[in-house]
Amino acid sequence: MDDISERLAHLVRRHRVPGAQLAVRWRGRTFTAEAGEEICGSGRPVTARSAFPLGSLTKPFTATLAMMLVADGDIDLDAPLAGYLPGLGTPAGRATLRQLLSHAAGLPANVDESAAGLTRRRWAASDGTAPVHPPGSAFSYSNAGYLLVAHLVEVVTGMDWRAAVESFLLRPLGIEPLFAADAGRAGAALGHVVRPDGRALPIAEQSVTLLEEPVAGLAGSASDLLAFAGLHLPGHAGPRLLDRDDAAEMRGDQLGGLAAGPFGLADGWGLGWSLYGGPAKTAGTAGTAGTAGSWFGHDGTGDGAWSHLRVEPDSGTAVALTANGTNGAVLWEAVVGELRGMGLDVGHYPLGTLTDPGPPVPGPAECAGDYANGSWTCAVEAADDGLYLAVGAGPRWRLSCTRDLRFTTEGSDAGSMPYVGRFLRDPATGRVGLVQITGRLARRRR
The missing domain is CATH 2.40.128.50 (Lipocalin)
Incomplete structure (x- = not known):
């Protein structure tokens, strides 16, 4: 693991990714590596402090804020949302925070572009919260669901989501608050479209709106992700911001008995965390409802950026990767293979392939x-x-x-x-x- 910098640099060159960070905590030691540039052709090298768009890896931060309120008794995980958000329509008001955090509330996949100019309060009262599946019936990944979680946090705390995530999470963990809207500033990496010929075209701005910041609006480094992951570990030595029992519940699979699980994303889903198995697990059929592995984490995609986090709570092992190219997921697959070759069996779910597909057949x-x-x-x-x-x-x-x-x-x-x-x-x-x-x-x- 001492040659992690050379290995990352090799993989970044091989897969033509503009820049990346890798942070690994394993067997009581932490290893970090950086390679490439924050902006292709700028001469600005990626450093340990470079902030990359985290995309949907913002969601576990928003989920953790909500669970801190659960720990304080301000929210009941299983109470109907209508009790906290009287303006919420039916049947969304019958959904629970537990269902929102596990993507089982049936809310729409995306937030309509027409809602970009709304406040979160006005959006929550609109048709954008109308469920497309009965709450509690199936897993369906939902950005709208997490926007509703953020609105709930704001109503209960009386604070804007940005202020809450900075005050309650980022600053206590020693993480400098940065957001996708800060793309291009000093120390912030831009996303890139990487052409098939390897040419990388910088993306000047991330498309995530202020409305959707709680869903995909954070920026940070691989080391920031390790600091955040530590908060969810039983042996966390830093500030105890989250109750241990609530942290453990967030890592537990919530999808038992549902008609559909998180196929295409993970082996199971907790409260804000996706759940993964090791090599033996991912060799079989993954993504069925109610099955999970021993690792938790999340993936994130921004405009021309990818981020990945995997954590094994019993050993305290954690792996975080940030990359600023549309091909960042290919780099992640290569990093997982490299780490497994070194004896670190990272929990993983294949992102672009099927497990045990058998011979292809004509689609009906x-x-x-x-x-x-x-x-x-x-x-x-x-x-x-x-x-x-x-x-x-x-x-x-x-x-x-x-x-x-x-x-x-x-x-x-x-x-x-x-x-x-x-x-x-x-x-x-x-x-x-x-x-x-x-x-x-x-x-x-x-």
Whole structure:
């Protein structure tokens, strides 16, 4: 592990990632490495303090804020939200904080762009909180759900989310508060689009709005992520900001008995944390409801940026990677392989491949149709040579399908990750009525 800097630099060059940080806590020691540039061609090297857009790795910070209020008795995990947010519509008001934190409240996948100018209070009273699945019925990854968590935190504390996360979490942990909106300032890394030929094009601004900052708006370093992870470990030696029992509950799988689990994202889901198995676990069928591994963490994607965190609570082992290229997930897969070769069996869920897929089969024509989860849509088309998928206004990809209706997309650009998904049948009718892609569960419209 002492040559971690050389190994990271090699992988960054090999996969043409503009810049990256790696921080590892293993066997009582902490190792850090940096490689590349904050902005490609700028001459500004990545340092240990460089802040990268964390994307959805912001969500565990927002979840931790909520759990601190649970520990103080200000919120009941299993009480209907309507008791705290009287303006919330039905049936969203029947959902609970536990369901929001575990993506089981049925709220839409995304926050409508038209809501960008709203306050979180006004957004919470809008149609944007109308569930697309019955609360408590299935896992469906939801940015809207976490925006509602942030609104709940603001109502209970009387503080803006930024002020709360700075005061209650970041500064006590010694983390300098930085946000995706700070992209381009000194010490902040820009995201990059990395072309198939390896050319990296900087992205001047992150598209996350002020409204959605609690969902994907933080920026930080790999070392910051280790500091935050330490708060959730039983042997944490720093400030005890979170009750040990509540930290343990956050790491427990919440999805037992649900119709669909976090397929395409993780092996299970806790309260703010995704759950992962080691090599033996990920060799089998992953992502079924109610199954989990011994590791917790989360992934994050920004505009041209990726971040990853994995933690094993019993040993205190933790791994964090930040990268400022659209191909950062490919770098993460390579880092996991490198660490496993060194004897550190990182908990992992393959991001762009299926486990035990078997021989590919033609996709059934019955899967064709339009699917929606709020404003998040996709279209599946049946052609003579198989099924084709388009997500939103994105490109059209041919699907490679398995007998159990799982699939990956073919022909992704070099360095990018293919979509991984599955079609689901209605247990009552046997008809294909749902598709799940990157954890988002979309219902057939036609």
